[in-house]
Amino acid sequence: MNETQLEKLFSSGILIDENVKSAEINDVDWLIVQLKSANITFLDQKTLHDIYKETVVSQDTYIEITKNYKGGTSASKPADWVIYFNDRFNRLKNLLLNKGISGIMSISQVKEMPIGSDVKFIAMISDISISPIKKFTIIEVEDTTSSYKVISPTAEPDLLPDQVVIITGKKSKDAIFAKSIIFPDIQVKENEPVAIEDAFVLFLSDIHIGSKLFAREAFEKFITWISGKTNEYSEIAGAVKFIVIIGDLVDGIGVYPDQEKELSLTDLKSQYSELYKLLKNVPKNIKILISQGNHDATHIAEPQPGLDPIFGEELYKLENAVFLSNPYQVNLVVGGHKTNLLGYHGFSITYYVNNIDRYNKMTVEDVASIMRLQLKSRHLAPTHGSAQIVPLTQDYLVIDETPDIYAAGHIHKALISKYKETILVNASCWQYQTLYQKKYGINPEVAKVPIINLKNKEFMMLDFLGEKVQIYKKGIKT
Numbered sequence: 001m002n003e004t005q006l007e008k009l010f011s012s013g014i015l016i017d018e019n020v021k022s023a024e025i026n027d028v029d030w031l032i033v034q035l036k037s038a039n040i041t042f043l044d045q046k047t048l049h050d051i052y053k054e055t056v057v058s059q060d061t062y063i064e065i066t067k068n069y070k071g072g073t074s075a076s077k078p079a080d081w082v083i084y085f086n087d088r089f090n091r092l093k094n095l096l097l098n099k100g101i102s103g104i105m106s107i108s109q110v111k112e113m114p115i116g117s118d119v120k121f122i123a124m125i126s127d128i129s130i131s132p133i134k135k136f137t138i139i140e141v142e143d144t145t146s147s148y149k150v151i152s153p154t155a156e157p158d159l160l161p162d163q164v165v166i167i168t169g170k171k172s173k174d175a176i177f178a179k180s181i182i183f184p185d186i187q188v189k190e191n192e193p194v195a196i197e198d199a200f201v202l203f204l205s206d207i208h209i210g211s212k213l214f215a216r217e218a219f220e221k222f223i224t225w226i227s228g229k230t231n232e233y234s235e236i237a238g239a240v241k242f243i244v245i246i247g248d249l250v251d252g253i254g255v256y257p258d259q260e261k262e263l264s265l266t267d268l269k270s271q272y273s274e275l276y277k278l279l280k281n282v283p284k285n286i287k288i289l290i291s292q293g294n295h296d297a298t299h300i301a302e303p304q305p306g307l308d309p310i311f312g313e314e315l316y317k318l319e320n321a322v323f324l325s326n327p328y329q330v331n332l333v334v335g336g337h338k339t340n341l342l343g344y345h346g347f348s349i350t351y352y353v354n355n356i357d358r359y360n361k362m363t364v365e366d367v368a369s370i371m372r373l374q375l376k377s378r379h380l381a382p383t384h385g386s387a388q389i390v391p392l393t394q395d396y397l398v399i400d401e402t403p404d405i406y407a408a409g410h411i412h413k414a415l416i417s418k419y420k421e422t423i424l425v426n427a428s429c430w431q432y433q434t435l436y437q438k439k440y441g442i443n444p445e446v447a448k449v450p451i452i453n454l455k456n457k458e459f460m461m462l463d464f465l466g467e468k469v470q471i472y473k474k475g476i477k478t
């Protein structure tokens with residue numbers, strides 16, 4: 001801002017944060033009108049960002065936010081948990097009722113039915129065990145009216161504690177003999193090509209700036225590529241409309257024992273500033289969606305609100321950035337065509353790697369199966385305890401809407417796959433193997449970038465680790 005602009009703001013009664021004084025403003029009179037109409041008397045970086053962010057988007061490319069947790073408190077008292085669990089149960093119950101299955105009863109109504117009756121009811125799974133002799137699955141279930149026992153004659157590998165399902169079966173004296181177990185599951189979406197030009201969305205995750213193991217050279221190669229200064233795949237770089245960054249933007253402070261030994265930047269603000277210095281080189285016509293992970297400057301319990309403007313102050317200078325919660329859901333809009341994106345950092349994925357034996361090698365197939373289970377359960381942490389939770393009045397981890405793309409990170413692996421017509425993405429990382437990962441035998445896949453064409457849903461992955469940018473074939477499952 002120049003002296004005249006500053007003077008105009010001061011004389012209009014607006015105080016200005018020191019950091020905003022270096023911002024470039026075209027029309028100060030317009031800005032003053034915006035501030036006055038919103039009753040704002042103090043202009044800081046976040047306020048400036050919020051005012052300008054909608055004006056820099058070209059008319060045919062923008063984001064519609066459908067789910068974004070803005071913060072809110074919970075005392076985590078028993079009563080809060082009751083409200084939270086009721087909301088979770090009712091949201092999942094409504095998704096099941098939308099399937100149009102008639103004759104659904106409550107468990108207390110089932111109990112009043114004569115022995116031998118066919119019954120259908122919606123219940124939350126409270127316990128699952130396998131009978132040792134006959135391999136039956138014995139399931140304890142409950143709803144808001146009562147609880148009951150269900151016996152299924154088959155193994156039920158996709159059944160998890162705390163899922164909400166429809167059970168159909170026959171009533172016996174002490175239990176229901178299940179005929180079918182119906183999951184909320186996602187809908188099959190039509191993926192017809194649309195009449196737009198090539199328009200790409202690409203995915204980054206787990207950048208871990210501030211770590212000595214940050215893959216700086218590879219990340220800078222990515223920035224050079226997206227800026228159109230690389231020969232390889234430049235036609236893709238030129239048609240990227242959205243960059244989605246799914247958390248663990250920085251390495252954070254005190255996240256794991258002895259972390260300080262592996263840090264190059266030991267305060268959060270300078271870690272985020274370093275990210276800003278890199279992302280400010282991304283062309284301004286590309287929207288950057290930024291959300292949080294367990295290493296970022298927020299509480300670990302989910303949902304996590306958007307980036308804290310105190311720590312991430314510099315990033316709020318990016319007028320092409322949108323700051324979102326973890327998880328979130330948005331529509332990526334290009335030429336009137338909407339692609340629904342569900343973004344979740346992925347903390348609960350490691351719980352299932354550790355707790356379901358068949359997934360414990362954490363291969364790309366295992367991760368895809370866990371992401372598929374989340375969609376099938378219509379919940380990002382179906383088992384209570386698979387992620388820490390803030391017990392709010394709304395359960396933000398329920399997947400209310402079927403996404404076209406479900407993108408996660410956290411496990412530092414590169415994956416692009418499909419479940420029904422929904423594309424599954426795990427967005428690799430930009431951090432070489434840490435001592436902690438070495439101890440647990442985790443080999444990260446570094447600097448891989450999944451890319452989807454919004455025109456026809458075709459996908460691919462680029463590798464920025466080698467000398468030249470090249471196609472990465474591993475981790476792509478069609």
Ligand SMILES: [Fe+2]
Nearest residue numbers: 206248295410
């Ligand atoms: Fe990470």
Ligand SMILES: [Fe+2]
Nearest residue numbers: 248293294410
């Ligand atoms: Fe993480």
